[in-house]
Amino acid sequence: KIPLHILCRGGEARGCLDEYCSYTLFPAYAPQTYYPELETLFLKELQAYQPDVIHIWGSEYSHTRAMVNAAEKAGL
Numbered sequence: 001k002i003p004l005h006i007l008c009r010g011g012e013a014r015g016c017l018d019e020y021c022s023y024t025l026f027p028a029y030a031p032q033t034y035y036p037e038l039e040t041l042f043l044k045e046l047q048a049y050q051p052d053v054i055h056i057w058g059s060e061y062s063h064t065r066a067m068v069n070a071a072e073k074a075g076l
Contacts, residue, residue, distance in 0.1 A: 005049045007042065009063065031061040038063055042070035051076070 004021045011025040024045060029035045046054075054071055056064050 005045070005051065007045060007067075026063070029062075031058070031063070034062040034065060036066075038066035039069045039073075042067050043073050046070055046074040046076060 001020045006021070006023040008023060008025050009028040009031075012027060014022070014024040016022045026038060026041055027035075029038070054067065054076065056067050058064060
């Protein structure tokens with residue numbers, strides 16, 4: 001099985017569904033406004049989880065840019 005970590009808008013919680021699937025919710029800020037704190041949060045998540053693949057849903061939203069910036073900083 002392949003482990004999966006999901007980052008999703010909608011709050012500030014984290015947890016595990018089972019031994020292979022975990023999640024972190026991040027604040028549901030206005031989707032078209034860039035929030036630098038998301039980049040910081042995403043960088044911490046990337047450093048902790050160290051994914052092989054990053055899939056971003058919603059390329060028109062600002063959280064996409066925050067993830068791209070965080071991934072570049074993490075060397076991914």
